[in-house]
Amino acid sequence: MASIEHVSPLAPKAFPDLPEIAGARFASVEAGVKYAGRMDVMLAHLAPGTVVTGVFTKSATRSAAVLDCQDKIGDDSDLGAAILVNAGNANAFTGKNGVHSTKAVTNAVAETLGLPETRVFSSSTGVIGEPLPHDRITAKLSDLSERLSADGMAGAAEAIRTTDTFAKGSTRTISTSNGDVKIAGIAKGSGMIAPDMATMLVYIFTDAKIDRAPLQAMLSELNERTFNSITVDSDTSTSDTLLLAATGQSGVDVTNDADFKACLHAVMLDLAHQVVRDGEGATKFVEVSVTGAATEADARTHALAIANSPLVKTAIAGEDPNWGRIVMAIGKSGAAADRDLLTIRFGDILVAEAGWVSPDYTEDAGAAYMQNASIQITVDLGLGESSSTVWTCDLTHGYITINADYRS
Amino acid sequence: MASIEHVSPLAPKAFPDLPEIAGARFASVEAGVKYAGRMDVMLAHLAPGTVVTGVFTKSATRSAAVLDCQDKIGDDSDLGAAILVNAGNANAFTGKNGVHSTKAVTNAVAETLGLPETRVFSSSTGVIGEPLPHDRITAKLSDLSERLSADGMAGAAEAIRTTDTFAKGSTRTISTSNGDVKIAGIAKGSGMIAPDMATMLVYIFTDAKIDRAPLQAMLSELNERTFNSITVDSDTSTSDTLLLAATGQSGVDVTNDADFKACLHAVMLDLAHQVVRDGEGATKFVEVSVTGAATEADARTHALAIANSPLVKTAIAGEDPNWGRIVMAIGKSGAAADRDLLTIRFGDILVAEAGWVSPDYTEDAGAAYMQNASIQITVDLGLGESSSTVWTCDLTHGYITINADYRS
Numbered sequence: 001m002a003s004i005e006h007v008s009p010l011a012p013k014a015f016p017d018l019p020e021i022a023g024a025r026f027a028s029v030e031a032g033v034k035y036a037g038r039m040d041v042m043l044a045h046l047a048p049g050t051v052v053t054g055v056f057t058k059s060a061t062r063s064a065a066v067l068d069c070q071d072k073i074g075d076d077s078d079l080g081a082a083i084l085v086n087a088g089n090a091n092a093f094t095g096k097n098g099v100h101s102t103k104a105v106t107n108a109v110a111e112t113l114g115l116p117e118t119r120v121f122s123s124s125t126g127v128i129g130e131p132l133p134h135d136r137i138t139a140k141l142s143d144l145s146e147r148l149s150a151d152g153m154a155g156a157a158e159a160i161r162t163t164d165t166f167a168k169g170s171t172r173t174i175s176t177s178n179g180d181v182k183i184a185g186i187a188k189g190s191g192m193i194a195p196d197m198a199t200m201l202v203y204i205f206t207d208a209k210i211d212r213a214p215l216q217a218m219l220s221e222l223n224e225r226t227f228n229s230i231t232v233d234s235d236t237s238t239s240d241t242l243l244l245a246a247t248g249q250s251g252v253d254v255t256n257d258a259d260f261k262a263c264l265h266a267v268m269l270d271l272a273h274q275v276v277r278d279g280e281g282a283t284k285f286v287e288v289s290v291t292g293a294a295t296e297a298d299a300r301t302h303a304l305a306i307a308n309s310p311l312v313k314t315a316i317a318g319e320d321p322n323w324g325r326i327v328m329a330i331g332k333s334g335a336a337a338d339r340d341l342l343t344i345r346f347g348d349i350l351v352a353e354a355g356w357v358s359p360d361y362t363e364d365a366g367a368a369y370m371q372n373a374s375i376q377i378t379v380d381l382g383l384g385e386s387s388s389t390v391w392t393c394d395l396t397h398g399y400i401t402i403n404a405d406y407r408s
Numbered sequence: 409m410a411s412i413e414h415v416s417p418l419a420p421k422a423f424p425d426l427p428e429i430a431g432a433r434f435a436s437v438e439a440g441v442k443y444a445g446r447m448d449v450m451l452a453h454l455a456p457g458t459v460v461t462g463v464f465t466k467s468a469t470r471s472a473a474v475l476d477c478q479d480k481i482g483d484d485s486d487l488g489a490a491i492l493v494n495a496g497n498a499n500a501f502t503g504k505n506g507v508h509s510t511k512a513v514t515n516a517v518a519e520t521l522g523l524p525e526t527r528v529f530s531s532s533t534g535v536i537g538e539p540l541p542h543d544r545i546t547a548k549l550s551d552l553s554e555r556l557s558a559d560g561m562a563g564a565a566e567a568i569r570t571t572d573t574f575a576k577g578s579t580r581t582i583s584t585s586n587g588d589v590k591i592a593g594i595a596k597g598s599g600m601i602a603p604d605m606a607t608m609l610v611y612i613f614t615d616a617k618i619d620r621a622p623l624q625a626m627l628s629e630l631n632e633r634t635f636n637s638i639t640v641d642s643d644t645s646t647s648d649t650l651l652l653a654a655t656g657q658s659g660v661d662v663t664n665d666a667d668f669k670a671c672l673h674a675v676m677l678d679l680a681h682q683v684v685r686d687g688e689g690a691t692k693f694v695e696v697s698v699t700g701a702a703t704e705a706d707a708r709t710h711a712l713a714i715a716n717s718p719l720v721k722t723a724i725a726g727e728d729p730n731w732g733r734i735v736m737a738i739g740k741s742g743a744a745a746d747r748d749l750l751t752i753r754f755g756d757i758l759v760a761e762a763g764w765v766s767p768d769y770t771e772d773a774g775a776a777y778m779q780n781a782s783i784q785i786t787v788d789l790g791l792g793e794s795s796s797t798v799w800t801c802d803l804t805h806g807y808i809t810i811n812a813d814y815r816s
Contacts (some may be wrong), residue, residue, distance in 0.1 A: 061739030061747040093735045095748060095764035128732040129765050233718040238739050310718070310803075311811060318812035324536040327501050331469030331646050339469040340503060356503035357537050395718075396812065400805050403719060404726035 010277035010285050010373060010393070011166040018153045018171050018184045021205040023047035023247025026152030027144045028159035031136045034088025034126055041137055042156035043144040044083040044203065045113060050247045051212040052081050052121065055223045057240035064091055064098035065122045066239055068106065072118050076212055081119040083203060083243060084109050084137070085160050087188075090199065091124040091132035092238045101132040108138040112145050123241045125162055125188065125199040153205070157186035160201055164188050164278050170270035172263035178252045181208045181260060183267050189275035199237040200227065200275055204267060207250035214255050218264065219244050226268040229300075229390045231307050232279040233399070276391050281398025284316050285374045291387040292343075292380040298335035299381075299388035305333035306377065313395035316375055321366025323351045330379065341382030346375070418685035418693050418781060418801070419574040426561045426579050426592045429613040431455035431655025434560030435552045436567035439544045442496025442534055447567035449545055451552040452491040452611065453521060458655045460489050460529065461624040463631045465648035471500035472510040473530045474647055480526050484620055489527040491611060491651060492517050492545070493568050495596075498607065499532040499540040500646040509540040516546040520553050531649045533570055533596065533607040561613070565594035568609055572596050572686050578678035580671035586660045589616045589668060591675050597683035607645040608683055610635065612675060615658035622663050626672065627652050634676040637708075637798045639715050640687040684799050689806025692724050693782045699795040700751075700788040706743035707789075707796035713741030714785065721803035724783055729774025731759045734785065749790030754783070 024046055028039040046052070054073045056066050084105060091098045102122060110117040124132060157167040171184040185204030219242070227242060244264075254260035277285055288307045293299035306312055309329040315322035323344050330337050340355035346369045350358045369375075432454055436447040454460070462481045464474050492513060499506045510530060518525040532540060565575040579592040593612030627650070635650060652672075662668035685693055696715045701707035714720055717737040723730035731752050738745050748763035754777045758766045777783075 057739075058742075059736070059739030060741075060743075060745045061735050061750075093732060093747065093760070093763065093765075095762065097764070128735070129760070238736055310807070314808055314811035317808065320812070324501060327469050327536070328467070328646060331465075331467030333468075334466075335468075337468045339501065342469075352501070352537070354503065356501065356505070394812075395808065397805055397808050399718070400722055400725070400803065400808055403722035404728070404802075404804065 006165065008165045008278050008282060010282055012274065015154065015157070015167050016169050016171055018169050019173065019182050020150040021182055021184055021247060022207045022249035023050060024205045024245065025148035025150050026156045027147040027149065028152065028155040029140045029144050031086065031140045033086050033133060033136055039155065039159035040087045041140060041144070042085050042159040043109070043148065044156065045148050046081040046245050047247055047249065048080045049078050049249070050081050050245050051078060051210065051215060052243060052245045053212060053216040053219045054241065054243045055220055057237055059238045061093065061238050063124060063239045064094065064102040065124050066241060068102045069121050069241060072121060075118055077116070077119060079119055080113070080115050081121070081245065082109050082113055082115055083121045085123045085201060086137055087160055087162050088126040089124055089130060089132045090126045090128045090239050092128040094129065094131055097131050101134040104134045105137055108141055112141040121243060123201050123239065125160070125201055125239055128238065153184060153186060160186065160188045162188060166278060168271055168274040168278070170267045172266050174259045174263050176252055176257070176259070179250060181250050181252045181254060182206060183263055185267050185271055187271040187275060189278065199239040202227065202242040202271055204244045206246050207248070208246050208254040208260060209248040209250065209252055210246050210254050215244065215246055218261055222265050222268050226265065226272040230272045230276050231304060231390060231392050232276065273391060276393050279393035280402045281396040282393030283396055284394040286316060286392045286394065287376045287389060288392065289376070289378045289387065289389045290381065291378065292382050292384060293386040293388070294336050294384040296386040296388055299386050300390070301335035302330050302333050302337065302379065302381070303388045303390045305329045306379070307390045307392035310395055313392070316370065317394035317396045319367065319370040321346060321351070321363065321370050326377065326379065336383060337381055338383065343380040343382065345378040346370070414573065416573045416686050416690060418690055420682065423562065423565070423575055424577050424579055426577050427581065427590045428558040429590055429592055429655060430615045430657035431458060432613045432653065433556035433558050434564045435555040435557065436560065436563040437548045437552050439494065439548045441494050441541060441544055447563065448495045449548060449552070450493050450564035450567040451517070451556065452564065453556050454489040454653050455655055455657065456488045457486050457657070458489050458653050459486060459618065459620040459623055460651060460653045461620060461627045462649065462651045463628055465645055467646045469501065469646050471498055471532060471647045472502065472506035473499060473532050474649060476510050476514065477529050477649060480529060483526055485524070485527060487527055488521070488523050489529070489653065490517050490521050490523055491529045493531045493609060494545055495568055495570050496534040497532055497538060497540045498534045498536045498647050500536040502537065502539055505539050509542040512542045513545055516549055520549040529651060531609050531647065533568070533609055533647055536646065561592060561594060568594065568596045570596060574686060576679055576682040576686070578675045580675050582667045582671050584660055584665070584667070587658060589658050589660045589662060590614060591671055593675050593679055595679040595683060597686065607647045608635065610650040610679055612652045614654050615656070616654050616662040616668060617656040617658065617660055618654050618662050623652065623654055626669055630673050630676050634673065634680040638680045638684050639712060639798060639800050640684065681799060684801050687801035688810045689804040690801030691804055692802040694724060694800045694802065695784045695797060696800065697784070697786045697795065697797045698789065699786065700790050700792060701794040701796070702744050702792040704794040704796055707794050708798070709741050709743035710738050710745065710787065710789070711796045711798045713737045714787070715798045715800035718803055721800070724778065725802035725804045727775065727778040729754060729759070729771065729778050734787065738787065744791060745789055746791065751788040751790065753786040754778070
């Protein structure tokens, strides 16, 4: 496995100070699933009254834990619940044994905590194709349950890391006339796990009061504009999981609260951006916005074509203001575009318009802009009113080194 | 522009000995469009009786020359014809000036050779967004027309290179009871053209006798299994062009001749493979076959998902038998797949079956196989009878170096 010597140059300055969420307790432990000398299993316990919602990878080769979560996520129960996550082994492409391991873990958690097995969710991230040594996890459950504490979320953010170069957390507090509502979340992603792809795992907790169905609808909608709008290398994990649990213990109903939705969006976007900022080998954070599209789907198709283009991503790595490659990406995307109506901007710099380079544009101005650590690319198609924004990183020698030079 | 110091390690041993095609004459010249000290313009003259067929990039931001060719390609005329190609400037994303430059070149060729302008086809490859200095090309036309010769095809293969590391040619001869029929073709592609994407240009000539419509149908069908089945980095040029001209001068009618079709297929596949073998930074030639699919479209979607996956391509570069990334690529492709029915092979080595690694597979065997310069990946989906094969190369530090480290 690749040794991670450096923290990403795009990492936030510090891990945030996560608040306690009433009704949620956390513990982490060294179980030795694969790694030695570090925490690799986290347990979250959620009090009765908690609703749990989630979104999952659309991969056709989903892992056993993802399939198990999907089976359980529609349950309207408000009994207590638990989330168990291990790092080091993804329990993916492990056939019937994988299903057995997931059941062994979730059943043991249910028994230890006195919960129905249908309220225990699990995730696994790490190598694929190797049997999950689930006994190493279940052997630690009584230890974990004894050490559950309200201030354990930061430790959980550490335990779910694989080769992430930094732990990822985010929080917002909403002040309402009925009192404060807190949201806090952790994530892992974009670290390479030999011999596997990057996996994104996200767990968000709030003390808001809200029914499962409207919370699920809100989560699914916001997911499209956050985690489903980031791309590192266009590859999709078999294990991507986002769980959102609302304990209700603030007593503040947020069912139609726009502030709550805005703050949940902010936490999700912050965590999604942190995943991109930890992209393998990333040296640039890139926002791609496409405006003036006939439909939102067209805008998104163009934005992802630009964000996933190896030629665009290598140009950004080389600090090359190569707008020709953006034209190419738009052309290949398959969505509607008229070459002679395109307007392209780098930040505020007008680069190209009306089918040709702008007369005021200079390569020097473009090259100077490309030296920033955060790059904004905006393309107006001149065809309609729809738009879409996605986020990505550059494609560097670091990506090749992490993914090719080290043997699994 | 990147300096190309080395010939691709995947290059054929030598350029083939291309036969003369009766009715086709060629000339090349140093016009100084961008490069100095090398040929950069080629002219092909085709005798009366020649039919011309073609296929072109599907990019929505096609260059002026491509749009002009597409306007002309359906013409059933059998007057003489000409093809003019320049390297160094793609005349793409150049607005109305680009259309003017293409017309200036094709009109001048028509006048010089005494042809209708509708029978003059042109291609441009090189930098985009810069005006084409078409006067440098038209100034050389009388020189070119005087030097047209039947043995000039190899020189033409040199003249259309941009940063290709080797010239590309292929030929086959079909023996029939009515005499021999010859096919010979040249191509350029996958060299990087700062600040532009790789462009693929292919010109094939035959002395076969056949009407335009059946030849066009044959070309379009074979194109799907050859040039449309290769991928270097999933990016699509604005200028990709394939022209096939049949002079008829062998007198042998090949309208329903299966041998002719097979040999045309062989020439096209050989040239397509040479383009992949010259892929930027390529060190491995990779064939991806997907069998057992419910539909051919599904098989192709899976095969391209594997061939375009940066994680699969970097694993191959690292000689890592990382079958987990192949499972990932199948999962993300969006086409039908059942994780537990997948069979994966590296060459003849059974790697995974029935949703898990094969009990007989060893990492040592996989790693030894990955040291080959040519890699075969076969995935059987176990769902149906359809299949698809595509070809690609690995993703290496060389690709990043060519595309990121050198400024345009």
